[in-house]
Amino acid sequence: MTPAARTPQPPQGPQTPFSLYPELDANALNAYVTALESGDVTGLSPARAAEVAEVRAVVVFTRGKVTGADGDLLDAALWRHTGGLPRPLIVMPSPWTSLGWLVYAVQAGIFAARGYNVLAYTTRGFPGSEGQVEVAGPLDVVDGSRALDHLIERTAGPVTRIGFLGDSYGSGISQLVAAHDTRVDAVVALSSWGDLGEAFYENSTRHVEAVRALLKAAEKARLSPQTQSVFDNVLANRDVQGTLAWAETRSPFTHIKELNRRQVPVLYAHAWHETLFPANQTLKMFNELTGPKRMVLSIGDHSGPESSGMFGLPNRIWTEAHRWFDHHLKEIENGIGDEGQVLSEVMWNQTLEPRPTWPSLTEHIHRLHLAGSGELAEAPEAGWTATVLCGVDTPATVADAVVLSGYAEMAGRPKVYPTGEIDRSVAAVWASAPVEETTRLRGTPKLRVTYRAPNPGSAFVAYLLDMAPDGTAHIVTHAPYTDLDSPPDSLISADIDLQATAYDVPRGNRLMLVIDARDPFYGDANLPRATLAFTSPEATPSYLDLPLG
Missing domain, CATH: 3.40.50.1820 (Alpha/Beta hydrolase fold, catalytic domain)
Known part of the structure; x- marks a missing residue:
């Protein structure tokens, strides 16, 4: 059997072992090694047989x-x-x-x-x-x-x-x-x-x-x-x-x-x-x-x-x-x-x-502020509150599956996020104006956000999405955040690095920031049905720093 490139399929049942290498064919690799030992290339493709002969010759x-x-x-x-x-x-x-x-x-x-x-x-x-x-x-x-x-x-x-x-x-x-x-x-x-x-x-x-x-x-x-x-x-x-x-x-x-x-x-x-x-x-x-x-x-x-x-x-x-x-x-x-x-x-x-x-990937930083209108705005705005309900998942998630989602991305089929289905009572959402030209994100986006949690433990996940005019989006990057030390009902300031990226946002698309309190990829420190109240104090405004190249 000759190994060939293919798109791996998700496991089909409980008998299928999980692998971090779902595309690798153990039978094909064993056949290759057996040929290396014996010199018998029966069943190998001509190209693979030639490779075996080349290795055995030296x-x-x-x-x-x-x-x-x-x-x-x-x-x-x-x-x-x-x-x-x-x-x-x-x-x-x-x-x-x-x-x-x-x-x-x-x-x-x-x-x-x-x-x-x-x-x-x-x-x-x-x-x-x-x-x-x-x-x-x-x-x-x-x-x-x-x-x-x-x-x-x-x-x-x-x-x-x-x-x-x-x-x-x-x-x-x-x-x-x-x-x-x-x-x-x-x-x-x-x-x-x-x-x-x-x-x-x-x-x-x-x-x-x-x-x-x-x-x-x-x-x-x-x-x-x-x-x-x-x-x-x-x-x-x-x-x-x-x-x-x-x-x-x-x-x-x-x-x-x-x-x-x-x-x-x-x-x-x-x-x-x-x-x-x-x-x-x-x-x-x-x-x-x-x-x-x-x-x-x-x-x-x-x-x-x-x-x-x-x-x-x-x-x-x-x-x-x-x-x-x-x-x-x-x-x-x-x-x-x-x-x-x-x-x-x-x-x-x-x-x-x-x-x-x-x-050197990042040539300058463009700061967008989180506004009460749900906009990613050029100027800071204080006094607003956006409430997020804990314990409920949303369509905003890191990925559908560990490892396998990455193969879909490599094949040109990244996960599509239906942003219109994100419940605004369960997630806080901000969107930029349509970008006037291709926006080249290069480096590590940074998020500062302030929120109030009723309990001593709290957590959220922030997702940065690229949203097309029809409301569908692809994920650019994300990061989780957990606070375990602040007293109940106190204001918590979170300064976090989103995961680094190199992403081109097409002209006419919008950047969307989504914050929710639950994602299956991460442990949840929140109490079910608690709420996180996001805001932007005048002294420490909430903002998103975009690294541009």
Whole structure:
């Protein structure tokens, strides 16, 4: 069976396991690996058979085990050149999937055919490997170094430079290994996190749907008791400080001084509408790195933009990964070091825009004020109140489903929001005048809003929509907010960053800001049927800052 690009379908029943990689065909990947081992390409397409022959002509492929921390055996595969020439090495920790290292089989072969020795391994606790899932804990960091030891011992000639590459779960582990193991010279981190605590608790709001998705995708894995406890605590709203302390050691941002001390080059690839690891916490990490760095931002959701490349299909994310390692591990002058730190794909025209730095995306800020008339106005207006009823969902939501909604976006079918069906008693809504020319949003929108909550715990979600003249809209960006500390019936001022974006609002469309008190993606701190009363004090007016490029 030959892998082919296709639009994944939602699970059809309770027997269908949830996967963060719904488009990957395990049978096709296994057939490819079997052909690598045996040389029998029966059943493969001519193109795929040629790829197998190319890899087998230059490297020896073997499956085996890596002895990780505490003696646990980790399932692994090795692509090894037999000659004594100096070679660069690549280690690839697996993503959060029961497929393990198999996800990397095709790309590892491509790297090997281009001169690298490669080892891909299944992270501890996932099928094929011993141990328990620690979520990029200290044992996972040791595993990465042991995998590198294994690869070095089986490399025939001198080792030149070393890279770690990971997608999703493997990307966080790759950064952490690079921070702790001075042998690592460069990193590629696809769909990664920088601050895991912020990914789980954005603006103090629990990412419950993300945690549910991680648990579903790990149904065949063996979670450590601590891992299970942390995930359960996020869902049950227990021991927030304990979870944040657990996440701190697992956050590359915590160890950024070591990466900066050695000036480790890091390439990130991320999706604008990422629902597992929202972009802002990774951008925080990216902006603090002082060594060579590059951020590639794309339409879609977690791991979607790079997934077609896992079958060896043309894919610009993997092309960037190869160029990054060719430059930093092989010292090839391929121009990537001179192309700027940021390459972003604009929604929805798919234009690619290079920029020298992240701040350079934003040329100026346009402030719109929240007015009592429901307008996003040029001047501030005080004294109004907009009441939001808690406990009721609205058509304004983050997405229809984790991961799957991103594939629809990549296929040019983003979710359509019927703004006329948003109940104004359940949500507060403001809209701008029709834009007179294409409005280029580039960067991080910021929202300041003041509200009164009758209870000590309160939460809301703000959505920025692009509304067409017919009232239908697409989501530009959003962010949740939770307050747990203010006394009842006090005014609360919320200053929040919406998730970063690169979005062109067409001429004649309006920007719409929707604030409601419930979204299935997030934990809800409100009491049912309570109300949040939004307002705009004269001293601290409520406004929306739009980053324009």
